[in-house]
Structures are given as structure tokens and as C-alpha cells.
Amino acid sequence: MKLRRWLASRCRRSRPVSQLFVRKLTHREIKKATDTFSMIIGSDSYGTVYRARFSDGYIAAIKKAKHSHQSKDAFPGEVLLLSRLHHRHVIKLVGFSEENERFLAFEYMENGSLRDWLRDPLKTPLNWRVRLKIAIDVAAALEYIYYFCDPPVYDAKVNSSNVMLDQNFVAKISYVEVLDCNCFHNSELVATHSKGELEQRQRNAVFQFGVLVLELVMGQSMHNEEEPLQWIRGSGSACSMHKMVDADLGGNYDSRELRSLLIVARLCTKVGEGSILSIPQILRYLQGKIELSAAQLW
Numbered sequence: 001m002k003l004r005r006w007l008a009s010r011c012r013r014s015r016p017v018s019q020l021f022v023r024k025l026t027h028r029e030i031k032k033a034t035d036t037f038s039m040i041i042g043s044d045s046y047g048t049v050y051r052a053r054f055s056d057g058y059i060a061a062i063k064k065a066k067h068s069h070q071s072k073d074a075f076p077g078e079v080l081l082l083s084r085l086h087h088r089h090v091i092k093l094v095g096f097s098e099e100n101e102r103f104l105a106f107e108y109m110e111n112g113s114l115r116d117w118l119r120d121p122l123k124t125p126l127n128w129r130v131r132l133k134i135a136i137d138v139a140a141a142l143e144y145i146y147y148f149c150d151p152p153v154y155d156a157k158v159n160s161s162n163v164m165l166d167q168n169f170v171a172k173i174s175y176v177e178v179l180d181c182n183c184f185h186n187s188e189l190v191a192t193h194s195k196g197e198l199e200q201r202q203r204n205a206v207f208q209f210g211v212l213v214l215e216l217v218m219g220q221s222m223h224n225e226e227e228p229l230q231w232i233r234g235s236g237s238a239c240s241m242h243k244m245v246d247a248d249l250g251g252n253y254d255s256r257e258l259r260s261l262l263i264v265a266r267l268c269t270k271v272g273e274g275s276i277l278s279i280p281q282i283l284r285y286l287q288g289k290i291e292l293s294a295a296q297l298w
Helices: 003-013 027-033 074-083 114-119 128-148 195-218 226-233 255-268 279-289
Strands: 040-044 047-053 059-064 093-097 103-107 154-156 163-165 171-173 176-178
Touching: 027 047, 027 059, 027 093, 027 103, 074 093, 074 176, 114 163, 128 154, 128 163, 128 171, 128 195, 128 255, 128 279, 154 195, 195 226, 195 255, 195 279, 226 255, 255 279
Parallel strands: none
Antiparallel strands: 040 047, 047 059, 059 103, 093 103, 154 176, 163 171
């Protein structure tokens, strides 16, 4: 059975979801669109990411399917499950290829990764309001992935390389992994992972979010997390918080909002069973403490 027909049949049989709008691509199309895989634009948890411009002018980001060793039946499941993700702050799957090598095509993000903006000295530093908006965007994406997706077989890896920015600096998570590509049983999607496993994934995401908040405040992507984590967990962090703020901001930030962000970072990275905030709590707290208007972003 052809993959696209298989996917369509599963969509009809499974719980109601949006119609499958993913484009089936040939290896030849991808090779041509990426100029023989020379249009490298970066890397993320999948590996190398290529910019592809197709003959109709459509631009996409191409990634080699991470689980290239998976069974023939598992890849259609991965494509179907990724195609079910529909959220403003999650990268959208727009195409796939199963010829020779397996590839996934995602919507293209004009402003690249957050990591690029934090590390590239030639880029204009992100202002304070944009950084706040990115934190809220990512929290909203995590709430969707872990609390509203059914079945709960998705896992997000949160770091500055996996947070992408569109032309308006709207942030989207670019790496969402499908943990069980074969969760089909009697024409229904069934999650085979335990509640405990789901809760652990949520705790991991909360911790990673706390580290990301520190990166936004400090203006740098972290290779070594230990020193910033020791600082935020320390008793003197409140007294020295202004020293940790990215100097490129030139002092243009709100002290109360800075304190709110650091409270979140501290609670997210706190060590101990049951000591970490839930993702919905983080989102509601940030939304309540920080008010953003479009005019303030740039």
C-alpha cells in the first residue's frame, strides 16, 4: 500500500483530526531543491538541516528522519503523528520522502534559531520584549505538546538550537520526537507509555525550559550549564541578578519582569522530588506577570 494512501486511511479511522496536508516528495525533488544537499542552514537534534527551494517556489527546511533504522511500518506512523501537531508555536510538518533515504520537510523559519541570535555578534541583539515573548511562546508550545496532544506520545527537546524564529520573531519549537511510531491498535491511536514516563518527560521539559530562560536573560547559549545553575539556585541570586543580564540590552529591561523570569528559572531547575512547577503553572504565571503589545516588540 502506498504511504500516502495508508496515512489517509489511518486519518479516517483514527479519532477526528485535521485533514492530512503533507506533501509527498521524491528524493530527486529534495536533492534538486537543496542543490545536492549543499544548502546547509544549521543543525538541531535531528542532525543537519537543509534549506530547500522547490520548483513551485515553496521553501522548506529538510531534515533526515532521525530513526532511519526504524521498520518500514514505523515511518508512516511517525509522519501521521507529526502531521497531527497543529499549534502556532510548534513547527509544522509540510512534507516527507520515503525513497532511498527518509526525509521530513518542515515549514521554513526566516530568522533561524534562537541560538544564532544569542551567539552571533553580527546580529542585532534581541530586545527585552522579544525575549519575554519567546519565553511565553515556548511555554505555550510545551503546554500543547504535553497536555493537549492525544495520544501522549510526543516529547520535545528544549534548547536554543531547537527554538526557531519566524519573520516576526514568533518562536516555535522545531524538535518534537514521536516516542511510539507504532501506537496503532484496532484502528485507534493508543499510548503505550506509562503515566510515570509521561510525568518524567514533563519534568525534563520544565528543567530545560528553566535553562532556556537563563539563556534569554544572560544572552548566551549554554554549553556548560553548571555555573549558571549554581548561581540561580544560590541564596544571593536576587542581589546579583542585574549583573547576570545580557550587557547587549544596555540596561533596557524591566526589573520586575526580570525578577519574574528568574523566579521561574529557579523553580524550574530546583532539585528535589515534587519541587518543579508544572508547564501550565509556568505559562499562566508568565502571562500574568508580563504584558506584551505588538508595538513593544521592536
